[in-house]
Amino acid sequence: MAKKYVIALDAGTTSSRAIAFDKSGNVCGISQRPIPQIYPQPGWVEHNPQDTLATQLGALTELLVSCDIAPSDIDSIGITNQRETVFVWDRNTGAPVYNGIVWQCRRTADMIAEICKDKQVAQTITDKTGLIPDAYFSASKIKWILDNVKGARERAEAGDLVFGTVDTWIIWALTYGAVHATDVTSASRTMLYNIHEGCWDQWLLDLFNIPSSMLPQVYPSSSLFGATANPGIAQGISICGVAGDQQSALFGQCCFEAGQAKNTYGTGCFLLMNTGDKACKSTSNLVTTIAASAPGTKGFEYALEGSVFIAGALVQWLRDELRIISKASDSEKLARSVKDSGGVYIVPAFTGLGAPYWKADARGAIYGITRGTTPAHLCRAALEAIAFEVYDLFRAMEADAYCPISMLNVDGGASSNNFLMQFQSDILESEIRRPKNVETTALGAAYLAGLYSGFWKDKQEIASLRANDDVFEPHMEDFVRKEHLAGWKRAIESTIRY
Numbered sequence: 404m405a406k407k408y409v410i411a412l413d414a415g416t417t418s419s420r421a422i423a424f425d426k427s428g429n430v431c432g433i434s435q436r437p438i439p440q441i442y443p444q445p446g447w448v449e450h451n452p453q454d455t456l457a458t459q460l461g462a463l464t465e466l467l468v469s470c471d472i473a474p475s476d477i478d479s480i481g482i483t484n485q486r487e488t489v490f491v492w493d494r495n496t497g498a499p500v501y502n503g504i505v506w507q508c509r510r511t512a513d514m515i516a517e518i519c520k521d522k523q524v525a526q527t528i529t530d531k532t533g534l535i536p537d538a539y540f541s542a543s544k545i546k547w548i549l550d551n552v553k554g555a556r557e558r559a560e561a562g563d564l565v566f567g568t569v570d571t572w573i574i575w576a577l578t579y580g581a582v583h584a585t586d587v588t589s590a591s592r593t594m595l596y597n598i599h600e601g602c603w604d605q606w607l608l609d610l611f612n613i614p615s616s617m618l619p620q621v622y623p624s625s626s627l628f629g630a631t632a633n634p635g636i637a638q639g640i641s642i643c644g645v646a647g648d649q650q651s652a653l654f655g656q657c658c659f660e661a662g663q664a665k666n667t668y669g670t671g672c673f674l675l676m677n678t679g680d681k682a683c684k685s686t687s688n689l690v691t692t693i694a695a696s697a698p699g700t701k702g703f704e705y706a707l708e709g710s711v712f713i714a715g716a717l718v719q720w721l722r723d724e725l726r727i728i729s730k731a732s733d734s735e736k737l738a739r740s741v742k743d744s745g746g747v748y749i750v751p752a753f754t755g756l757g758a759p760y761w762k763a764d765a766r767g768a769i770y771g772i773t774r775g776t777t778p779a780h781l782c783r784a785a786l787e788a789i790a791f792e793v794y795d796l797f798r799a800m801e802a803d804a805y806c807p808i809s810m811l812n813v814d815g816g817a818s819s820n821n822f823l824m825q826f827q828s829d830i831l832e833s834e835i836r837r838p839k840n841v842e843t844t845a846l847g848a849a850y851l852a853g854l855y856s857g858f859w860k861d862k863q864e865i866a867s868l869r870a871n872d873d874v875f876e877p878h879m880e881d882f883v884r885k886e887h888l889a890g891w892k893r894a895i896e897s898t899i900r901y
């Protein structure tokens with residue numbers, strides 16, 4: 404009997420989800436469990452590895468029961484994960500030696516600052532990994548565990564401990580300890596993987612003092628990682644798609660060619676652009692990373708990645724602090740109630756300015772307020788600010804890649820705001836496509852699995868499933884667009900000078 408579903412496991416930061424996709428790429432069922440967040444000290448963030456598994460396997464079981472999906476209906480499993488988060492466990496017993504250290508955790512910021520005092524070392528890290536050295540990536544978190552958990556370094560050096568990102572930990576559990584593996588996109592976020600040579604890098608391992616015996620096998624994102632063997636779940640199902648969340652979303656958005664990009668409008672924004680087989684170096688502190696590829700792709704495909712810290716969070720601020728809207732979606736109506744922002748510009752540098760400016764000590768500002776400024780003007784200025792931030796990233800990315808972005812695919816909570824999407828299209832002078840199915844992160848992992856298994860034939864078939872998008876075309880007059888951009892530029896420059 405034909406298999407009906409590919410299941411995506413989405414190991415996010417705040418929740419674990421399981422989603423069933425049918426052959427048309429439709430969501431047929433979702434189940435979700437929140438992950439308890441552990442904050443042992445200010446700036447530290449941890450997950451209990453058992454919570455990660457219980458929520459992920461719990462979501463999977465719940466999905467199968469609630470949607471009446473039999474194991475024989477399942478074609479394969481794909482996994483997407485929050486990236487960079489680190490688990491270390493004993494390869495003999497499967498017992499973790501410490502909580503998972505989550506990507507947001509800043510405990511190793513001083514360690515990275517110390518290492519980067521030597522500018523040449525910092526540059527070599529970037530040259531090898533495509534990343535800007537930071538506590539965010541996995542390397543320093545693994546070192547922290549080895550240096551701070553009693554007995555961990557000795558056990559690691561004896562070959563007893565292994566490391567993994569969340570995907571690795573879940574694959575280990577699903578295969579009942581038979582497989583210790585990750586995919587190239589997740590490996591490329593550890594700051595230990597050489598993205599040009601396609602291998603764990605001995606120089607980096609020495610720098611962070613991490614034994615190579617701890618590292619997982621690295622496979623292409625669409626390949627056979629193993630089969631489920633955990634007695635608690637359906638047996639013998641192939642796990643054959645794995646990717647980090649942002650790369651998975653890029654794939655789920657069908658950005659298969661160089662010049663195709665996606666932006667996720669969540670709390671912050673993540674803009675990724677496929678740069679084909681070229682690993683572009685950034686001059687604006689964007690990172691270079693490995694993109695997920697379909698089976699049979701020769702070598703690697705790469706992406707440039709940039710992020711904005713505050714995007715949807717600005718809308719939350721309007722709601723929770725200014726209290727001028729009662730829910731995020733009200734921002735659209737309020738913004739449309741005025742014909743323009745009345746000359747108001749908001750620079751949402753609440754936690755500093757990110758790419759392409761990089762000024763960590765900058766703080767937010769509102770310019771151009773008059774006696775006639777109303778909540779509606781502020782709301783409109785806030786949505787416009789999100790679009791301006793993305794504009795800056797977009798142009799920086801085009802300059803780094805020497806390639807215009809052909810069209811922007813969007814997803815994430817704030818992408819449902821039609822005012823924002825139209826304004827974004829106008830400011831970028833670019834077409835924007837919003838898929839009907841905004842579950843692009845999970846969809847990417849499902850596509851990767853289903854392409855390997857043969858559930859879907861090829862990328863063309865997948866791309867054809869995207870027929871019914873909303874499309875936003877630019878139609879702002881040139882002089883209006885230039886005025887907007889000039890105002891934004893003045894606001895940014897004033898914020899940097901302040």
Ligand code: ADP
Binds near residue numbers: 669717719817
């Ligand atoms: P995350 O994955 O980062 O939690 P989501 O993709 O769930 O984010 O999106 C939530 C964010 O999107 C919130 O910051 C919220 O303020 C914003 N948001 C949601 N709906 C809208 C809307 N209609 N207009 C503007 N912003 C919105």
